[in-house]
Amino acid sequence: MTGPQRPEPVFMLAPPRSYSTVCLALLAGHPGIYGFPELLLFPLTTVGELLTEGQRAPDLDRRYVEARQSGPLRALAQVHEGSQSDAAIDRARAWLHGHAGWPVTRLFDHLLAEVAPRIGLEKSPDTIGSDQAVAACLAAYPRARFLHLTRHPEATQRSMHRHWQDLTHFHSRRQVIVAAASTWYLGHSRTVRTLSALPAERWLRVTAENLLREPRTWLPRILDWLDLPYDDAVLTRMLHTERWEYAGRGESGRLLGGDAVFMYHPALRAVPDPGPVAFDPAWGLPAEMCRRMTELAELLGYRTADA
Template sequence: MTQPLFILALPRSYTSLIAGMLGQHPQTFGFPELNLFTVDRLMEMWQDGKHDAGFNKFQRHGILRAVAEIYAGEQSSNTVEMANHWLAARQNRSGFEVFRELSEALDPLMAIDKSPAHVISSVYLERIYSAYPDAFYLHLTRHPTNQGNSVMKVQDGGYALSVNSIDYTDNEAIIDPQIAWHDINLNIMELLQKVPPRQKMHVRGEDVMADPLGSLGRICRWLGLRDDIEALEDMLHPEQSPFACVGPINALFGNDPNFLRDPVFQPHLPKQPPLRAPLPWRMDGACLKAEVQKMALEFGYHH
């Protein structure tokens, strides 16, 4: 059984794009966002609002689309309905058991999971590692200012609010995504301390954007996948993924909506602001906190 790859990253860190690229390799299958390790039992995904961040129906779209694609070969209203029945028959199983069944159906292709919901809690990360101690783990990061700025543009910072990323200063509560950037990356790093060196890699999303063939080739060699030019060329077309477009009416999402609108990859060199510059979402002229700057430097971002 081929071991899966788990991409561990905050949302708005090029996750959809890079997972889509890796999923186009001829030896892999890139899942949409399954969120399967956020639940003990599958039925919890159908209990709205049970979770701290509120498990909403959009978070089920990825698993519905994946089941439709894998077992029916297409995603339509009818095959999503079939997927609903398939999942209902497994409602008492753990998220891990369902993930394993999907992965086995794809064997010998390597399954790639990149659900940003998994990194919110160390409990979810622990579930993944307990189930897959031999898997590959890719820690993907983005510059804290750019990631934070991107998060703040989605639902007026709704994500930052949902993960309690709030700065309490001078009797004022300010939504500030840098707190989540620091704490969630810390969760990931703590998990990765247990993972053998051979099974983990840190990649800056910016490096993949600027040098896709070099970065993707390095990831392929680490995973033991082909790194010939044909395989690398395939990976430059994430838009060819069956999950790189809006789905049928009963499972529209399963991926970042911005990616679904425009999944085409354009190589570019992302601008990285100085770590000491004032933050665009703060009206008080605040900069990145010292501990955030320190972590960003460890990841290879520069002052």
């Protein structure tokens, strides 16, 4: 279903640890936007692949796999029953198994239809995890709009280090450090390259630090881009990120579908000024990698130590 009954979706494009969960919760406070948890759509082909990810990649940390499946389960339980109780989650899991042959895009179409006429907003970091995933997104939703969310490269990578260090599929701190740098650089490079080929009205780039530090300045800019009405009461409502339907961890206390830190403490908090771009020498990153990340950060609007 397309047209007035089901607006085209908006995809928030950002690497992991980019404040994307809290920024999505901010936007989901608008009555015309439905913010989904992470649905992991585009690296996959079918719903069955989502259900068997742990079997197909046994080296992945079990907690990581369970967290990834939380988003689709929560979304289905919520749109079908208006509940994320343990029983509703179990029924959502059974529903997914009963539709294992569906393409993942058909699953998303189903969810979009359920929340229409609100605009569906989704933000899985996997969407920019590979050229194939981005291409699948563009092919499935050729009229979608894209919100490119950025976060300071040094702060993003420090956050990745903290949150990835205990995952069993990373075997050393060195592996975490290299993965963090590559994930930030390749994700944003891929996003810049993809969006540059689209009409300017189809995408908007927003610095997460700016949005979280000055939401009353930046939310109107995003809402104007989406052609959505607002007033002071709407903006005030949007600041209550703890009211997002997927804030918290559900009845079981084990559900995620976004940043675990936010799910534990979903109230909006200001973030510090990240300062100029620099990388900790203790990370041991090659000089060429640091140079390329610095150039990309400048393109994204971050200042360097020499600026």
